[in-house]
Amino acid sequence: MVAPEQEPAAAAPVLIAARGLTKRFGDLVAVAGIDFEVRRGEAFGFLGPNGAGKSSTMRMIGCVAPATSGELRILGLDPQRYGPRIRARLGVVPQQDTLDLELTVRENLYIYGRYFGLPREGLRAKVDELLRFAQLSDRANAKVEPLSGGMKRRLTIARSLVNDPEILLLDEPTTGLDPQARHVLWDRLYRLKQSGVTLVLTTHYMDEAEQLCDRLVVMDGGRIVAEGAPAALIAEHSTREVAELRFEPGGSAGAVERLAGVLSGAGERVEVLPDRVLLYVEDGEGAVVSALDAGLRPLSTLVRRSTLEDVFLRLTGRSLVD
Amino acid sequence: MTVAAASRTSAWRVVEYHAVNARRYLTSVIVLSVLTPLVYLLALGVGLGTLVNRHGTGTLGAPYLAFVAPGLLAAAAMQTAATHAANLVMGGFKWIRVFYGMSATPLTSRQICDGTLGFIALRLVGDAALYLAIMSSFGAARRWEIVFAVPAAVGAAMAFAAPVAAIVASMQSERNLFNVLFRFVVTPMFLFSGTFYPVSRLPEWGRWLAAASPLWHGTELARAAALGGASSASVLGHVGYLLAWLAVGVPLARWRFRVRAYR
Numbered sequence: 001m002v003a004p005e006q007e008p009a010a011a012a013p014v015l016i017a018a019r020g021l022t023k024r025f026g027d028l029v030a031v032a033g034i035d036f037e038v039r040r041g042e043a044f045g046f047l048g049p050n051g052a053g054k055s056s057t058m059r060m061i062g063c064v065a066p067a068t069s070g071e072l073r074i075l076g077l078d079p080q081r082y083g084p085r086i087r088a089r090l091g092v093v094p095q096q097d098t099l100d101l102e103l104t105v106r107e108n109l110y111i112y113g114r115y116f117g118l119p120r121e122g123l124r125a126k127v128d129e130l131l132r133f134a135q136l137s138d139r140a141n142a143k144v145e146p147l148s149g150g151m152k153r154r155l156t157i158a159r160s161l162v163n164d165p166e167i168l169l170l171d172e173p174t175t176g177l178d179p180q181a182r183h184v185l186w187d188r189l190y191r192l193k194q195s196g197v198t199l200v201l202t203t204h205y206m207d208e209a210e211q212l213c214d215r216l217v218v219m220d221g222g223r224i225v226a227e228g229a230p231a232a233l234i235a236e237h238s239t240r241e242v243a244e245l246r247f248e249p250g251g252s253a254g255a256v257e258r259l260a261g262v263l264s265g266a267g268e269r270v271e272v273l274p275d276r277v278l279l280y281v282e283d284g285e286g287a288v289v290s291a292l293d294a295g296l297r298p299l300s301t302l303v304r305r306s307t308l309e310d311v312f313l314r315l316t317g318r319s320l321v322d
Numbered sequence: 323m324t325v326a327a328a329s330r331t332s333a334w335r336v337v338e339y340h341a342v343n344a345r346r347y348l349t350s351v352i353v354l355s356v357l358t359p360l361v362y363l364l365a366l367g368v369g370l371g372t373l374v375n376r377h378g379t380g381t382l383g384a385p386y387l388a389f390v391a392p393g394l395l396a397a398a399a400m401q402t403a404a405t406h407a408a409n410l411v412m413g414g415f416k417w418i419r420v421f422y423g424m425s426a427t428p429l430t431s432r433q434i435c436d437g438t439l440g441f442i443a444l445r446l447v448g449d450a451a452l453y454l455a456i457m458s459s460f461g462a463a464r465r466w467e468i469v470f471a472v473p474a475a476v477g478a479a480m481a482f483a484a485p486v487a488a489i490v491a492s493m494q495s496e497r498n499l500f501n502v503l504f505r506f507v508v509t510p511m512f513l514f515s516g517t518f519y520p521v522s523r524l525p526e527w528g529r530w531l532a533a534a535s536p537l538w539h540g541t542e543l544a545r546a547a548a549l550g551g552a553s554s555a556s557v558l559g560h561v562g563y564l565l566a567w568l569a570v571g572v573p574l575a576r577w578r579f580r581v582r583a584y585r
């Protein structure tokens with residue numbers, strides 16, 4: 001079989017559409033009137049720090065929380081009226097696992113499929129397939145409790161696929177996992193994306209957003225502060241390179257004045273963090289040389305490319321992970 | 323087609339979960355379901371009964387074993403129901419969080435509630451049937467109509483379990499709830515609902531308390547089934563009272579499940 005030509009995302013149908021979507025808990029505004037669209041086949045991300053409103057948005061998309069106001073359509077349906085019908089076509093990976101730790105790996109997958117009304121016979125084959133996908137076939141009859149965090153997360157993802165969902169919602173899929181386990185998980189998610197599943201994920205890791213998302217929105221304080229492809233967001237809101245100068249505590253005082261002369265091009269700027277100074281420039285190596293010439297004596301220097309972290313810092317004045 | 327199949331889900335899938343989960347405790351469940359009636363019937367029916375019978379059982383209308391056995395059946399059902407309603411609901415929302423996993427599927431909060439209550443009811447039917455079998459082996463089953471003691475006991479137990487489920491679904495943590503529930507509600511109800519003696523022996527306030535508790539109505543129905551001699555008016559009154567508790571308790575539980583799972 002020949003793989004179908006990849007459709008340009010703009011032409012694909014809209015699966016999720018939100019207009020002025022708002023969620024309040026009493027006086028607390030968790031989501032403050034956001035607009036976004038997710039198209040079929042996309043990997044779409046909500047990037048932002050804890051408390052930005054990402055999880056509340058995900059719960060509304062997952063039809064387990066009513067919107068306070070605004071409009072939301074999922075697969076063309078109103079979640080307040082057609083929750084069960086929509087949920088039948090979604091896969092959900094919640095931020096906190098809801099696995100039954102006392103049941104076996106296989107039982108967890110099987111019983112979850114039963115919640116969707118899947119018949120017993122087909123389900124057994126499906127469970128075997130999911131066990132292979134999650135690389136858990138050899139643990140099929142083990143209880144979930146002693147599994148590692150990465151294994152539990154893979155099991156949760158496998159479980160969310162039991163109904164062959166059209167949209168997979170992943171809330172902080174790799175939070176709390178070690179780097180090795182994160183890479184295994186990213187690989188599994190990448191395969192899903194290749195097979196045409198629409199991914200919607202939240203994360204506060206900029207590397208995760210860059211790895212997985214075709215398009216993302218940056219959220220802060222319940223609002224969307226920027227939207228676009230990761231590379232486009234970086235190009236729009238940051239410089240090509242960043243030179244990081246690390247100082248002794250308090251050693252960066254007066255650095256800004258001395259560095260003013262280092263900056264040349266448009267959009268170049270200095271950002272002072274407690275432990276280091278960031279130079280947003282086109283030529284990082286050149287900026288470091290100029291800084292040393294200007295008499296600065298940093299403990300160490302590092303030149304790197306701009307990331308989404310820098311975009312977030314630029315847009316909100318804060319870093320993603322405190 | 324998965325999408326078509328997905329619309330076939332129902333509260334029975336929640337019952338199935340609880341059954342799969344309970345399979346892990348199958349041995350202890352069976353041992354407990356057999357030991358409880360054995361111990362109670364031996365200690366009270368046979369042991370205490372010998373003493374009671376010696377002093378005459380005119381007010382009871384039957385030997386003590388035959389009198390106390392249907393009461394114990396109803397009381398055991400109520401205790402199992404209260405324990406399960408408390409543990410399964412707190413477990414589902416807090417300890418294991420499995421209800422949140424369910425609510426991400428086509429299952430509705432109402433189905434999760436109904437399936438959980440339904441599982442408890444089925445479990446009670448099994449326990450009560452076993453109780454009945456053991457009763458008859460003690461010679462405490464005097465007529466076939468005693469089988470109606472099973473729906474009487476299960477109905478009364480569920481009438482109490484539904485509001486318990488509603489309360490537990492409203493609690494963010496168990497704190498002292500379970501202690502208060504069992505020490506100050508379940509146990510007194512067990513002692514003052516006519517399980518061991520007719521409530522006509524109690525002072526008036528005690529009779530009113532008994533009349534308010536669903537267990538007394540279940541006990542009266544179970545005893546009427548076991549011994550006969552009850553007027554149809556009193557049977558209808560007890561059934562009506564239990565149905566009223568269910569008519570309030572079940573919607574209350576569904577509402578609290580919805581508030582907890584969907585916010």
